[in-house]
Amino acid sequence: MKDQQFEAALSGTDTRIDGIVNKVTIKGYKTAFQFNAIDDTLHLTIGMDEKGHWHRVAGTEPYLTGWTDELAEQIA
Numbered sequence: 001m002k003d004q005q006f007e008a009a010l011s012g013t014d015t016r017i018d019g020i021v022n023k024v025t026i027k028g029y030k031t032a033f034q035f036n037a038i039d040d041t042l043h044l045t046i047g048m049d050e051k052g053h054w055h056r057v058a059g060t061e062p063y064l065t066g067w068t069d070e071l072a073e074q075i076a
Contacts, residue, residue, distance in 0.1 A: 008074045010067050017042050035071055046071055
């Protein structure tokens with residue numbers, strides 16, 4: 001699992017979205033991370049449940065469902 005903070009990129013509909021990921025604490029989740037786009041266009045928070053499954057906790061709209069898995073892969 002990644003450190004407390006790292007750079008990441010998510011696939012947008014037209015272009016790549018670069019950002020910074022920070023580890024955060026969210027009640028009810030074993031671990032959680034928040035992605036913030038450098039250009040401030042996207043915010044995404046995902047959390048891992050007790051069974052090891054990642055879930056979108058919060059974020060901006062519109063939201064691409066693949067972003068949760070894409071970010072989780074970069075965390076692992």
